[in-house]
Amino acid sequence: ARAAESGLPVRCETGGRPVEPGGVAERLLYRVAREALTNAARHAPGAPVLVELTGGPGATVTVTNGTATQPSSKPSGGGSGLRGLRAAVTAVGGTFEAGPHGGGYRVRARVPERAAGPPAPSRAPSAPFTRARRRVATALGAAAGAGVVLVAAAAGWYAYTETHTVLEPAAYAALRPSMPLTALDLPDRQVQDPPADRAPAPPEGADCRYYRASGELFVSVDHYRLCFDDEGRLAAKDVVPRVGGQQSSVHEEFTR
Structure with a gap:
């Protein structure tokens, strides 16, 4: 679909x-x-x-x-x-x-x-997602037969993972320096194949996470990168442009 x-x-x-x-x-x-x-x-x-x-x-x-x-x-x-x-x-x-x-x-x-x-x-996939994927694979196998399980599961898996990594633009804009990771309402999944080659160099020693800026499928979209310091506080945030898009001039790196 x-x-x-x-x-x-x-x-x-x-x-x-x-x-x-x-x-x-x-x-x-x-x-x-x-x-x-x-x-x-x-x-x-x-x-x-x-x-x-x-x-x-x-x-x-x-x-x-x-x-x-x-x-x-x-x-x-x-x-x-x-x-x-x-x-x-x-x-x-x-x-x-x-x-x-x-x-x-x-x-x-x-x-x-x-x-x-x-x-x-x-980073291993979260336990809830692993259990959900197994339940979906089992249900599809019983309903559609073994011959179509892989294609159906792949399409469902792709839609599930991509739409559960979307960070709304308003939520991204509201992020401020030194916000603790534990206090942020972020998507339950991170992007598994992040566009790190199009992103600027991260702060030294930072733990960076990538999220999609849109839920569109089968097309390249902008990504948001959030980097946290060793104390789990927001150290930088970036917009990574889609393939063929304009390179963002906004690179927000916070200093303590």
């Missing part, structure tokens, strides 16, 4: 046995599908999109978009997202392809059945 709101007529096809929920293969294939759909919405508005998922042994996801039917106002990016995904997939012994295909563009990734897990993230 979210893809359709962005002008993307998406069709999904599945085959083979489902990928184990919560495993390395599922997480990587979800990231590949999300990035490919985002790029299709940005650079080929209105183009038909086919998402193909084939399960084990190993698993393959292929996202193919046709030619744009509407003019695109988005500038071409540097492909850093796809480069990062290629590195992540090949690091676990998989294969990754991305390039023009039949007048459109195709992204394909295959992850082996026993993919080696990446290094553990510094």
